[in-house]
Amino acid sequence: MRDQDKTKEQLVNDLDDARQRAAKLRREREDLNAFTYTVAHDLKRPLSLILGFSDLLMEEYATISREELRKELQFVIQAGRRMNSVIDEMMLLVHVRDREGLKITSLDMGDVVSEALDRLAYIVKRRQAEIVAPDQWPEALGYAPWIEEVWFAYISETLRLGIRPLRIMLGATEQADRNARFWVRVDERNLTTDQRTRVSQVCDSFKPDLVQRIMEKLGGQLGVAQREGRCSELYFTLPSGRNFD
Known part of the structure; x- marks a missing residue:
């Protein structure tokens, strides 16, 4: 039995x-x-x-x-x-598709962003765009080559707006949940009504399959933020380096 x-x-x-x-x-x-x-x-x-x-x-x-x-x-x-x-x-x-053996470390986000911008230098010049980034970034955990691709995807999508000249702002915020939120915004102060409408449509057209997979593997999130019913930023989050002991 x-x-x-x-x-x-x-x-x-x-x-x-x-x-x-x-x-x-x-x-x-x-x-x-x-x-x-x-x-x-x-x-x-x-x-x-x-x-x-x-x-x-x-x-x-x-x-x-x-x-x-x-x-x-x-x-x-x-x-x-x-x-x-x-x-x-x-x-x-x-x-x-496979995270096994992946080494998650504290990121030097300034260097990661610089690498992405170097790859986009030709397009930035062609589109008469200005990229504004902070000197200091919050601590975050991740895998640098993947996060470089995330920045590349976000900035590329914004450049496709075709607005000239275009001022793109990069930045980050430390959240209450101790995650770091990184974002891409368009400076809309000098844009026409039609151009602002095109900016708001980015939220609907952006289909970041690669970014989605990366965020799932790294324990982060991605999304779009809206203000007054209009798209205001593309963002992603990563675990803060301060959570890593």
Whole structure:
């Protein structure tokens, strides 16, 4: 009788393990499907731009002016850089699926932000944008390469507004729950009504799949803040370094 009870217990344990493995495989399959769709979607637009401008140059090369040629090539280069950025993001997304062995440390957020801004320097110049960041940042825990991608995604999304000139403000606040909140805002003081409407639409258009996965792995959150019913900032939170003993 005792042996039968042990056998039943073992069967129950085996069934639980099987269910857990099946659920894990199902989640991984869903992640893979989402990953495949994201790759195809994000690469299609810049690739179409490269092909389109290349065809145009082939057809009009003999008659196009040097200035027009330079402008067309700049579009091709910009699209190529976007493709390279997408590929980097996708490679990082694969890495984000597994946190095992990940070393969480106190971040030097100033350095992390600087790395993201270096990658965006070309676009910032093209969009006639000004980026304002504080000299001091609150302590926070995380993994620097991933948080660099978060800043890159947030600032890139804001730059896509196409407003010129554009003043983007970066900052952080220490919250009552002892988490640090990092944010990106647009200085709206000199914007037209139409431009302010475009800023408010960022909250609806921003689909940060990569950022969502990163925050889940690092124990943080992401979101949008609204003021008077309008989008006022994109933000993410991280555990404060002061919680880490």
